[in-house]
Amino acid sequence: MAVAALVALPVLVVAANLLVPSAEVWEHLAATVLPSYVANSLWLMLGVGGAVAVGGVGTAWLVTMCRVPCHRTLEWALLLPMAMPTYVVAYTYTGLLDFAGPVQSTLRALFGWHSARDYWFPEIRSLGGAIAVMAMVLYPYVYMLARAAFLEQSVCALEASRTLGRRPWRAFLEVALPLARPAIAAGVALALMETLNDFGTVHYFAVDTFTTGIYRTWLGLGQPAVAAQLGAVLMLFVLALVLVERMSRGAARFHHTTGRYRQLPRLPLPPLGAAAALAFCALPLVLGFLLPAAVLAGWAVQAGWRRNLGGDFLHLAGNSLILAAVAGVVAALVALPLTYAQRLRPTRLVKACVRVAGLGYAVPGSVIAVGTLVPLTAIDRSLGALVLTGTIVALVYAYLVRFLAVSANAVEASLGKVTPSMEAAARTLGETALGTLRRVHLPLVRTSLLSAVLLVFVDVMKELPATLIMRPFNFDTLATRTFTLASDERLADAAAPALAIMLVGLLPVVLLSRAITRSRPGAQP
Amino acid sequence: MSSRGLVIDGVSHVYGTTAVVREVSLVVGPGELVCLLGPSGCGKTTTLRIAAGLEAPARGRVLLDGRLVSGQGVHLPPEARNVGFLFQDYALFPHLDVLGNVEFGLTALARQPRRARALEVLAQVGMNAFAQAWPHQLSGGQQQRVALARALAPRPKLMLLDEPFSGLDRRLRDQIRDETLRVLQQNHVSTLMVTHDPEEAMFMADRIAVMRHGRIEQLGTPAELFDHPASPFVASFFGEANILPGVVHQGRIATLLGEVAAPGLAEGCAAEVLVRPEAVTLRPDAAGAGIVLSARVLGRSSLVHLDVERPGQPSRHLHARLPHRDLPAEGERMAVGLDCTQAFIFPAETDG
Numbered sequence: 001m002a003v004a005a006l007v008a009l010p011v012l013v014v015a016a017n018l019l020v021p022s023a024e025v026w027e028h029l030a031a032t033v034l035p036s037y038v039a040n041s042l043w044l045m046l047g048v049g050g051a052v053a054v055g056g057v058g059t060a061w062l063v064t065m066c067r068v069p070c071h072r073t074l075e076w077a078l079l080l081p082m083a084m085p086t087y088v089v090a091y092t093y094t095g096l097l098d099f100a101g102p103v104q105s106t107l108r109a110l111f112g113w114h115s116a117r118d119y120w121f122p123e124i125r126s127l128g129g130a131i132a133v134m135a136m137v138l139y140p141y142v143y144m145l146a147r148a149a150f151l152e153q154s155v156c157a158l159e160a161s162r163t164l165g166r167r168p169w170r171a172f173l174e175v176a177l178p179l180a181r182p183a184i185a186a187g188v189a190l191a192l193m194e195t196l197n198d199f200g201t202v203h204y205f206a207v208d209t210f211t212t213g214i215y216r217t218w219l220g221l222g223q224p225a226v227a228a229q230l231g232a233v234l235m236l237f238v239l240a241l242v243l244v245e246r247m248s249r250g251a252a253r254f255h256h257t258t259g260r261y262r263q264l265p266r267l268p269l270p271p272l273g274a275a276a277a278l279a280f281c282a283l284p285l286v287l288g289f290l291l292p293a294a295v296l297a298g299w300a301v302q303a304g305w306r307r308n309l310g311g312d313f314l315h316l317a318g319n320s321l322i323l324a325a326v327a328g329v330v331a332a333l334v335a336l337p338l339t340y341a342q343r344l345r346p347t348r349l350v351k352a353c354v355r356v357a358g359l360g361y362a363v364p365g366s367v368i369a370v371g372t373l374v375p376l377t378a379i380d381r382s383l384g385a386l387v388l389t390g391t392i393v394a395l396v397y398a399y400l401v402r403f404l405a406v407s408a409n410a411v412e413a414s415l416g417k418v419t420p421s422m423e424a425a426a427r428t429l430g431e432t433a434l435g436t437l438r439r440v441h442l443p444l445v446r447t448s449l450l451s452a453v454l455l456v457f458v459d460v461m462k463e464l465p466a467t468l469i470m471r472p473f474n475f476d477t478l479a480t481r482t483f484t485l486a487s488d489e490r491l492a493d494a495a496a497p498a499l500a501i502m503l504v505g506l507l508p509v510v511l512l513s514r515a516i517t518r519s520r521p522g523a524q525p
Numbered sequence: 526m527s528s529r530g531l532v533i534d535g536v537s538h539v540y541g542t543t544a545v546v547r548e549v550s551l552v553v554g555p556g557e558l559v560c561l562l563g564p565s566g567c568g569k570t571t572t573l574r575i576a577a578g579l580e581a582p583a584r585g586r587v588l589l590d591g592r593l594v595s596g597q598g599v600h601l602p603p604e605a606r607n608v609g610f611l612f613q614d615y616a617l618f619p620h621l622d623v624l625g626n627v628e629f630g631l632t633a634l635a636r637q638p639r640r641a642r643a644l645e646v647l648a649q650v651g652m653n654a655f656a657q658a659w660p661h662q663l664s665g666g667q668q669q670r671v672a673l674a675r676a677l678a679p680r681p682k683l684m685l686l687d688e689p690f691s692g693l694d695r696r697l698r699d700q701i702r703d704e705t706l707r708v709l710q711q712n713h714v715s716t717l718m719v720t721h722d723p724e725e726a727m728f729m730a731d732r733i734a735v736m737r738h739g740r741i742e743q744l745g746t747p748a749e750l751f752d753h754p755a756s757p758f759v760a761s762f763f764g765e766a767n768i769l770p771g772v773v774h775q776g777r778i779a780t781l782l783g784e785v786a787a788p789g790l791a792e793g794c795a796a797e798v799l800v801r802p803e804a805v806t807l808r809p810d811a812a813g814a815g816i817v818l819s820a821r822v823l824g825r826s827s828l829v830h831l832d833v834e835r836p837g838q839p840s841r842h843l844h845a846r847l848p849h850r851d852l853p854a855e856g857e858r859m860a861v862g863l864d865c866t867q868a869f870i871f872p873a874e875t876d877g
Contacts, residue, residue: 429630
């Protein structure tokens with residue numbers, strides 16, 4: 001419980017800032033930039049939300065319920081964009097589409113244009129560009145949950161609606177879609193949480209949102225109190241999303257699809273329709289993964305491997321790996337007793353603690369950074385020395401706050417595999433409580449514990465805002481280096497660390513797609 | 526009171542503020558099979574878990590083979606009691622194969638005898654060919670047999686069965702039930718079993734305890750419970766019954782089906798007469814009180830739906846069960862009567 005309280009602390013610190021009387025700077029901010037923060041954040045959420053809903057639901061429906069060519073491959077391939085950190089995709093598209101990029105250069109060469117005044121081309125570094133980039137990468141959240149919902153909902157309900165005279169398309173609109181609505185809402189909420197969390201993309205595209213504002217007031221203006229208050233306002237947004245997600249999700253869980261196999265009546269499509277469906281499904285895959293990956297690979301090849309792996313690349317990779325591994329192991333070690341306690345003694349207090357501790361995942365990294373630094377600085381001040389702030393310990397603590405929920409979810413799901421009657425069976429067969437833990441729980445939980453470590457590991461590798469704010473002086477990871485190189489317009493040099501992050505990011509996607517293929521044993525080819 | 530077997534003495538248990546078990550006392554003699562029978566939520570499973578030591582009773586004591594295991598400040602944990610528990614969901618360990626599951630409770634033995642004992646019990650339940658199989662590869666009936674073998678392997682003093690057949694479909698259930706009974710008798714082990722199926726209880730049990738609202742309503746052999754139920758609840762639990770209201774008049778009650786003697790009930794007392802369908806007699810009679818609504822063959826017997834009316838009383842829908850297939854036609858009038866030895870008379874319940 002003490003652990004849960006420790007993890008919940010930063011969130012509560014930031015929340016408490018809502019009640020603190022506002023400083024002068026805050027009033028200044030409110031008069032100048034705050035309206036644009038709010039407007040930009042809202043537009044961003046609206047755009048991304050709409051795009052991921054259409055893209056995610058559409059692909060999920062086509063892939064699960066219709067005879068789309070190569071749907072077996074698409075089923076897992078559509079998850080691939082999850083491996084891409086948004087900021088990396090933002091960099092690649094900028095490199096590809098800005099004035100000096102290959103697309104515009106080719107156009108100019110083709111049509112004989114000379115300057116930007118000769119033609120119109122959409123500006124990628126804009127609010128619209130940010131929406132497009134985020135939607136490409138975040139739609140898998142909706143796809144995954146919507147797909148699971150379509151698989152779980154009774155085919156009978158669909159067939160009943162067909163016998164009651166609905167054409168397939170109407171059946172989808174009137175039965176399947178309303179049934180899947182909670183899952184879709186949950187998916188959109190998750191995608192929007194990621195949108196609010198994003199720092200790299202909006203910073204690079206110069207779209208002023210709360211995350212960039214927090215970063216600027218903290219590091220630029222040196223106003224931690226104001227940063228905390230900005231964070232508190234941002235948390236109100238997040239809280240609304242969490243409520244939406246909680247209400248809509250109900251009992252369903254993130255990584256779960258039921259293991260039961262049902263013969264799905266795949267709707268046959270006319271050749272033209274099949275081609276259109278294939279194009280619709282392939283588009284997000286190409287835009288969100290294949291193209292950026294190819295561009296990155298191209299840059300990396302251009303740069304040559306000496307420039308890629310030379311210098312301090314190995315050093316950076318080492319930093320990233322160690323940090324991620326430590327955070328992953330610590331999170332798993334904390335999650336295990338926490339979830340076990342919740343299971344052994346599910347009192348309201350323990351449940352509330354675990355829930356608050358789980359909030360961290362929804363809270364943007366920049367807010368958590370602020371929330372952890374404020375109490376840590378207070379401790380340091382009382383000690384009279386810089387013991388905690390700006391150390392790896394502080395950074396790992398921030399990661400723990402942010403990603404504990406990921407780890408706890410994985411552990412909880414696997415503890416759920418040990419039914420209460422299995423525990424009772426072991427006890428009546430003469431095994432003590434401790435022995436039961438060793439002989440029954442441990443063997444069953446071991447693999448999930450590993451995947452809990454892995455999930456946090458990958459999230460930490462990709463994490464940018466908290467790392468930027470909290471890292472020790474002169475300490476760089478792959479993510480922060482990618483960010484600084486890209487900010488300095490050295491996109492080609494950023495390719496190697498970005499590729500490395502992407503490759504590591506593929507790991508959980510592989511895990512997820514394996515879970516998905518296993519969820520349908522004996523599926524028809 | 527026998528020193529061997531299980532003694533439950535005045536046990537009560539509460540979850541939060543609701544009493545789930547109240548003052549339950551019960552003895553399971555050596556080699557005896559006793560059934561706790563009742564609707565869901567009557568406290569039967571909690572009683573079983575208390576016997577296993579998975580729950581500590583709020584009041585009362587539990588003795589196993591003459592030794593105090595629960596109550597009076599003592600609570601022996603389940604692992605120290607040497608009881609076998611067969612769970613409703615079997616609770617096989619998914620990370621161990623069949624042999625591993627059965628060997629789980631045999632840690633006191635060395636490798637060789639452990640394996641020998643495990644194979645011996647597996648052979649008893651006819652599962653020795655599946656020793657290397659994994660639980661998820663087995664059918665429901667096979668999993669049940671493995672769970673039974675696992676519980677029996679450490680030679681428990683007492684077997685506890687929690688709705689062990691409810692997960693099986695009907696045809697398989699009859700067969701597994703038969704096999705389980707045989708294996709339990711072979712091992713001559715005292716057994717306490719929980720079920721909500723009266724037919725199953727009568728098939729398996731030497732004695733049955735009917736539970737309701739946390740209390741034992743009646744305890745006796747299946748024949749006693751069937752022929753002399755102590756309450757309308759017990760009577761209707763063991764089979765469908767026509768319920769006829771009436772008032773005691775000069776030691777007798779006039780019902781739609783005729784008069785029955787009501788010994789021991791006060792004059793003017795409202796009463797309920799429960800009549801099993803097989804106790805309703807029918808005779809063709811154009812002036813009879815009953816009209817046949819429909820008649821159906823149910824296999825070994827037939828069921829006749831009747832509308833019975835007498836002057837001055839509202840008509841009632843009653844069922845009669847006939848042992849033959851010679852059925853009356855729909856709309857035919859019948860004279861109705863009853864076999865008084867199969868009519869049970871209770872004072873009318875006020876609490877419903």
